[in-house]
């Protein structure tokens with residue numbers, strides 16, 4: 001039994017049936033990053049195969065208004081898998097999550113306010129907690145996700161209810177939300193100026209779990225981990241795989 005959990009941040013739960021919408025601006029920035037990763041032709045082929053060329057509005061709204069159905073994103077990530085294979089798709093999804101953070105959210109007031117708060121905090125774990133609370137708020141505001149953030153002795157757990165990537169039923173033995181791992185690492189990089197906290201998805205709706213759970217270790221990558229190439233987005237010490 002876990003005894004050291006301490007809830008630190010919970011975003012409001014949706015009272016009615018989830019509408020399941022995603023921010024238009026965020027979708028636009030995700031597509032921009034995918035475009036830069038796979039090229040214009042590759043991106044067009046991806047959108048066509050995902051059925052999004054006709055489904056998406058010709059010009060996506062540049063504002064953070066939640067108007068894009070979850071299913072569009074779920075289809076996009078599924079199609080990445082079909083076209084690029086699971087390894088290629090993981091990497092593209094992770095990069096899309098990481099690199100879209102700054103263009104999508106970098107200028108929001110909550111980012112400026114969080115950075116000001118972080119300047120007066122000095123303990124690593126305290127700064128990490130502040131940054132993760134902000135990421136929870138951004139996730140909740142830019143979509144219909146419900147985030148619970150909990151503090152454990154040596155890590156934080158970032159639990160995503162109503163995950164957009166898993167909104168299409170899918171049976172997969174392995175966690176699939178590499179995009180969200182990228183979002184968390186890109187967000188921490190933006191807020192803390194470093195991207196060296198191990199983040200991994202340890203439970204996933206796609207593999208039958210009730211929610212998608214991301215574990216963020218409080219201890220940064222050690223020099224040994226860095227030296228042995230263990231800083232990728234799939235690596236996290238075994239003892240954190242609860």
Ligand SMILES: [Zn+2]
Nearest residue numbers: 177204205212
């Ligand atoms: Zn998941």
